Each structure stands twice: as structure tokens, then as C-alpha cells.
Amino acid sequence: MICEAYRIRSYICCSGRLIRVKRLLIIGIGAGDPDHLTLQAAKAIAATDVFFIVDKGEVKQDLVQLRRDLIERHARPPYRIAEARDPERDRTAPGYEAAVEDWRSRRALACESLVRDELGEDQTGAFLVWGDPGVYDSTLAIVEEILARGTVAFEYEVIPGISSVAALTARHRTSLTQVGRPVHLTTGRRLAEDGATADDMVVMLDAHCSFAGLDDFHIHWGAYLGTPDEILVSGPVAEVGDRIRELRAEARARKGWVMDSYLLRRLPGTDG
Numbered sequence: 079m080i081c082e083a084y085r086i087r088s089y090i091c092c093s094g095r096l097i098r099v100k101r102l103l104i105i106g107i108g109a110g111d112p113d114h115l116t117l118q119a120a121k122a123i124a125a126t127d128v129f130f131i132v133d134k135g136e137v138k139q140d141l142v143q144l145r146r147d148l149i150e151r152h153a154r155p156p157y158r159i160a161e162a163r164d165p166e167r168d169r170t171a172p173g174y175e176a177a178v179e180d181w182r183s184r185r186a187l188a189c190e191s192l193v194r195d196e197l198g199e200d201q202t203g204a205f206l207v208w209g210d211p212g213v214y215d216s217t218l219a220i221v222e223e224i225l226a227r228g229t230v231a232f233e234y235e236v237i238p239g240i241s242s243v244a245a246l247t248a249r250h251r252t253s254l255t256q257v258g259r260p261v262h263l264t265t266g267r268r269l270a271e272d273g274a275t276a277d278d279m280v281v282m283l284d285a286h287c288s289f290a291g292l293d294d295f296h297i298h299w300g301a302y303l304g305t306p307d308e309i310l311v312s313g314p315v316a317e318v319g320d321r322i323r324e325l326r327a328e329a330r331a332r333k334g335w336v337m338d339s340y341l342l343r344r345l346p347g348t349d350g
Contacts, residue, residue, distance in 0.1 A: 098199040098200055099199070099231050099232055099233050100193065100197050100198070100199055100201065100203065100230070100231065100232035100233075101201070101202045101203070101232060101233050101234070101235075102193065102197075102202070102203050102204070102205070102221070102232050102233070102234035102235075103122050103125075103126060103202060103203070103204040103205075103234070103235055103237060104204075104205050104207055104211045104217055104218065104221065104234060104235070104236045104237065105119050105122050105123060105204050105205065105206050105207060105211075105237045105239070106119060106207050106209060106210040106211050106212075106236075106237055106238050106239020106240070106241075107119060107144075107145070107148055107206045107207065107208065107209075107239050108208075108209065108239050108240040108245070108304065109208070109209050109240055109241065109242040109244075109245035109303045109304040110144070110208075110245070110302060110303055110304030110305035110308070111245075111303075111304030111305070112144070112147065112148060112151070114239065114240040114245070114304055115148060115152070115239075116237075116238075116239065116240070118237055118238075119237050119239060120152045122204065122237045123148065123149065123152040123153050123204065123206075124152055124153060124154045125154070125202055126153060126157060126202050126203065126204040127156075127157055127158070127197075127198075127201040127202050127203065128157065128158045128159075128160055128196055128197050128201055128202075128203040128204070129145075129149055129153070129157065129158070129159045129160070129203070129204050129205075129206065130160055130161075130162070130189065130192045130193070130196070130203055130204065130205050131145055131146075131159060131160070131161045131162075131206075132161070132162050132163075132164045132185065132188060132189065132205075133161050133162070133163050133164060134164045138334075138335055140305075140333075141208065145206045146159070148206065149206070158196070160192050160196035162188040162189070162191065162192050163188070164185060164188070165181060165184040165185055165188065166181075167180075167181035168180070168181070174267065182216055182219065182220060182223070183223065185216070185220055186220045186223045186224055189205075189220055189221075189224060190224045190227070190229065190230060193224065193230050193232060194229065194230040197232075203232075205217055207239065208337075209239055209240070209241045209242050210238050210239045210240065210241040210244075211236050211237075211238070211239070212236065212238065213241040213242075213243060214241075214242075214263075214265075214282050214283075218236065221234055242282070242300075242303050242337070242339045243263075243280055243339060245300070245303040245304050246280075246298065246300045246303060246339050246340070246341060247298070247341065249300055249303060249308070249310055250298040250300070250310065250312055250341070252298060252341070254280070254341070255278070256278060256343075259277060259278055260276065260278070261276070261278045261279070261280060262275055262276035262278065262279045262280070263279075263280045263282070264279060264280070264281055264282070265281065265282050265283060265284070266281055266282070266283055266284025266285060266286060266287075266288045267286075267288075269281050269284065269288040269289070270286060270288035274292055274294075274295065274342070274344075277343070277344040278341070278342070278343050278344070279341070279342040280339065280340070280341050280342075281339065281340050281341075281342065282339050283337065283338065283339070284338065284340070285336075287319070287322065287323045287326065289315050289319060289322075289340070289342060290315075290319055290323075291315075292315050292342065293314070293315055293316040294315075294344055294345055294348035294349070295314070295315050295342045295343060295344055295345060296312075296313065296314055296315070296342070296343045296344075296345055297311070297312065297313065297314075297315050297318065297319070297322070297340050297341070297342055297343075298312045298340055298341040298343075299311045299312070299318075299322050299338065299339075299340035300338060300339060300340065301325075301326065301329060301336055301337065301338035302329070302336075302337060302338075303337075303339070307329070307333065309325055309329060311325065314345065315342075326338065
């Protein structure tokens with residue numbers, strides 16, 4: 079039975095009158111395997127009237143197609159799909175953080191127009207977010223930016239999903255944490271700048287394979303996790319680092335993009 083909780087309407091008081099407020103769902107859809115979709119996420123999709131898709135262009139059409147497949151499988155008619163083009167990010171700008179903030183603001187404007195123009199006051203809209211919305215994703219920050227501008231009013235709820243981190247450790251049959259030891263979550267760019275700052279590190283989207291030279295570590299690496307293109311490599315960095323670089327370069331040349339993550343764990347007996 080479809081959970082109707084996601085269709086409960088929200089209201090605000092304006093000049094003594096109750097006014098309906100648009101409702102938005104931010105739904106985590108997992109790392110790539112359609113079976114990663116949780117029961118909660120499936121129910122949320124079934125309760126959605128309008129799905130918003132921000133298209134990243136032909137190179138990443140398979141990411142859009144997965145969303146469409148999930149909608150077709152779990153949505154309840156009648157529903158609509160509204161699309162906007164994702165603005166290009168200036169990857170040559172000298173200031174990384176400024177470039178990201180500029181891109182995020184332009185993306186927020188695109189998402190704002192979707193919510194404003196495509197979603198009725200008595201409807202529920204949804205963004206289907208790769209992995210988990212709370213792990214290495216900009217959607218929540220974009221939603222808050224839209225609300226802060228005050229041009230469109232809505233309530234929103236976040237439905238968690240299986241993150242690439244969870245998928246990575248499951249596919250490598252290892253735990254994320256070890257007894258009494260913290261885990262540091264970072265990016266490939268920060269690993270290149272800061273070096274190894276912990277004995278256990280999860281690294282997201284490392285285009286430059288910044289693990290090179292970290293021969294005191296074991297690496298569990300994965301790309302396109304949960305998809306037919308999935309690639310897994312595990313072993314000491316000194317032994318498998320070159321292989322990972324080759325596989326990543328080949329995959330990017332073939333598909334035009336790579337989504338990867340890895341767990342670095344210091345080898346026993348090496349200095350921390």
C-alpha cells in the first residue's frame with residue numbers, strides 16, 4: 079500500500095488565511111543499482127506528482143536514464159517529468175571554491191524555476207539524488223539557497239539513500255571503521271593538497287589519482303558502483319596504484335565520465 083504521508087499538504091498562515099505550500103522530496107536513489115532503492119524511497123516516488131531532472135548533457139545520459147527507469151517502475155500515474163539543463167561549471171577558474179559557489183548559484187536558479195513554474199500549490203515534487211543526499215551532494219545546499227531567496231515557498235523532506243561509501247565497503251566486503259579508529263571523509267583534491275591526514279580515509283571523486291605515493295596504505299577502490307560498468311580493485315597502493323590509474327583512464331575515455339571512491343587504510347606496521 080502506498081504511504082500517503084508524503085502527500086500530506088503543508089500550510090502557512092498569511093494575513094489570517096491558511097495557504098497551501100508546495101511540497102518537495104529530496105530522494106536518495108542509491109549508488110547505481112536499481113535495487114539500491116529503499117522501500118521508503120519507493121513510497122516517496124509513488125507519492126510524487128512532478129519529478130525534476132537536471133540534465134547534465136549527452137555525456138551523462140545514462141545517469142538520467144536510471145532516474146527515468148526508477149520513475150517508470152515506481153511512480154503512480156498521473157505524473158510529470160520536468161527538465162532543466164545543468165549549467166556548466168568553469169573548471170579552469172583559479173579559485174575552486176568560488177567557481178563551485180558560482181555554479182551552485184546558477185544551478186539553484188534553474189531548480190528554482192522548476193519548482194516555481196512546474197509544481198502546483200497542491201502537488202508534491204521530487205529530485206532524485208544519486209547516492210545519499212547528505213553525503214557529498216549539493217542538492218540540500220541548493221534547496222536552502224532557494225528558500226533563502228524567498229521567491230518560492232515550499233516545505234521539503236529528505237529521504238536517505240545507499241551512498242557510494244556504503245556500496246564500496248559492501249562490494250569489498252570490508253567495514254568502514256575499525257575499533258577505536260576514526261575515519262576521515264575527504265576529496266581527491268584535498269588529499270592532493272593535505273596528504274594522508276588519518277590512518278583510515280574515504281576519498282571521493284579523485285580525477286588525479288592522488289593516492290599515488292601513499293605506499294603505506296591499502297586501497298579499496300571502486301568506480302560506477304552498482305552499475306553494469308562497475309570496476310573494483312583492492313590491494314596495497316604500491317602494487318595496484320598503476321592498475322587503478324590505467325583502468326580509470328580507460329573508463330573515462332570510453333564513457334566520458336567517472337564516478338569513483340575509495341577507502342585508504344594504513345598498512346599494519348607502518349608509521350602513522
